[in-house]
Amino acid sequence: MKKFVFACLMAGLMTCAAGAAQVGTINNSYPGDTEAQARMLYDLGLFKGTDKGFALEKSMTRAEASVMLTRLLGAEKTALAGNWKHPFTDVPQWADKYVGWLYQNGLTKGVSATLYGSQRNVTCDQYCIFLTRAHLDADSYQGTAFVDNDEVRQTDEEGFIRGDAVSLSARLLSTNYAKNGDESDRSVAEKLIDDGVFTAEQFKNAAWDVLPRDYSNDYQYDGKWNLIASPFVCQIADVTVAQCPIDGVQPVSGTDRYAQSDMRQSDLILYFMDSKTMALTQVLSLPKESSVEYLGSAGETDYLLIFNKETETYSLCSVRSDTVKTELTLTEAQQQRAERTVYQSAHGCIICTDETTSYKLTETGVEPLGVAAGICRLTDDGMTVTQKCTADETVLTAYNWDGQKTDRYTISNAYQSDDAEVRKHFAPQIFGSDGVLFWGTAGLYREENGRLVQVTDSPVIGVKQDA
Incomplete structure (x- = not known):
């Protein structure tokens, strides 16, 4: 069962994304989670883990980080084959050549003139400096696009672990390589391919469904x-x-x-x-001058909005295999609203074509939904959540995929004003969602076994889930 931590405020809302399936604080929001990113790096020969697996929940010493960094840069064979001098007196023998290679290549300076800090746990700040030196002629990540100060600070406050190092290492692959005056406009991944660390085909196989395409x-x-x-x-x-x-x-x-x-x-x-x-x-x-917009899918059926320039018509079409079928003919206003209000779930899509009309886009065709006004979210399991805001209250209503009402919550509007329109404008609302959890000034809710469960009606500004 997952546990979650949420932050509450009595007024105002800043929408924050919920934590994805990840290990650690750093969240790349990639298609593949931290475990998948670690597997990708492993398959590319850039990461080996420990004798107990990837151990993503564990912290990492600076000596261990020296090994991980050298492998990440595709230089392990070079490091082990060389005789790399360094001034540090606290480096264990197993890490000596790794630290020496990093030192000789300007990637580490130690914690003092004679100490590397081998047994100290590496921090996110230190690891980001390592990675910045690896792809830029810079000793600081501040002002770069690679990582921001708040992300580093929060990670170090929560404790930098191997999962965070994996996430940052995976992020490095997409970062532009500009070290030593390199102006080839290559990513780090491209440079590693050019250096023969792995091939483009190996990278494709390892990174497919892990990194964004x-x-x-x-x-x-x-x-x-x-x-x-x-x-x-x-x-x-x-x-x-x-x-x-x-x-x-x-x-x-x-x-x-x-x-x-x-x-x-x-x-x-x-x-x-x-x-x-x-x-x-x-x-x-x-x-010519026609257009096609992709809406979403339901199983093996895709849905497209098609404008035919010759007939000046907008059509909602289903595509199954090589069969295209016109399901609905829409006015321009209905087409524009449908494009703006598309909700995808594992069951299929929901669209709204006007203030009172909505449709389910299923694997077998299009069905009237009977629920339209105030749709704000669709869960991964196909639950529709609507919200109706007035000057006095907000009503959240949940419907299952078959259109049956399952739950209803009323949240009083605490905003004080003599102007009803102003109060309505500040009525409690749901703003954020990850497909399972919903949060905003109307509180925090979760979809559970086909029901919408209220966790709190106090305003929530963000949610982080932990397995």
Whole structure:
């Protein structure tokens, strides 16, 4: 069972993201959690863990950190093969060559002229300085895009552990490498590939579903800034791991399942795309200046909003395999609202087309939901949560995926004002959610076994979950 800690205020709200499935304080918000990031580094030969596994919950001494850092930089073989001198008198024999390599390469200066501080636990501040020296000609991470002061401070307050080191190490792979005046505009991952530490294919296999993937056109220019190519590629940490076999193609926003022909083509052609190989299968063809917007999915069924320039119509279409079916024809106002109010769950999607009308987008088709006004969240399990705010109170109502009402909570509005509109503006509301927990000035709630459970009606500014 998970436990969670929440912070309460009597007025005002700053929305904070809930902690993802992670070990430690550092949260990259990557597709893969801390364990997956550790496995990725292990598969790339950049991290080995301990004789008891990855031991992500454990703290780490500076001597242990020297080994982790050297491996992370792909230099372990070089370090062990060399004779690296250093001035420190407190380094154990097993860490001597690692510390020596770091010292000779300007990555560590010790805690004094003669002490490395081997038995001291490494701090987040120190580890970030190590990593900053590894990719920049700088002794401080302050002012860099790599990490911010508040993140480091909070991590050291809670205790820097190996899970935090893994998260920061995984983050380093996407960071620009600019050490020793390097102007090649490479990420650290690209440099490690160029240095032969691992191949692009090995990186793709290890980082797939762990690091964020970017599908975009890789615009390439000649020396006079003339466009010479714009291949459609998949990149992870700026490493191209797949390329579309057809020219003149660009991504469909919000999905890695579809691509479309670019504006240079005579018609708009929509393709289904294999996300890993980027192989394409044509789904439909539309007149030029038409458009396609991806809404979401329900099982093997995808939903798209399609504008046909020739007929000037907006359609909500389902796509199953290679079959495209028009489920609804929408006005422009309904189409715009549907784009703004899309809620995804494991069961499917919910959209609102006006103030009173909403639909479930299921694996078998589109169904009227019967709940629209005030929808604020959809849980991972398909529970719809609505909120209705007045000058005197806010009513939160939960409905299951079948549209049946399960729970209702009334939260009084404590804001004092003679103006009813002002009081309504400051009525308690739900602002933040991670798909299971909901929080805001209306309190903290959780979805549990198909029910919406109120934890507190006091305002909550953020939530952190611990397994």
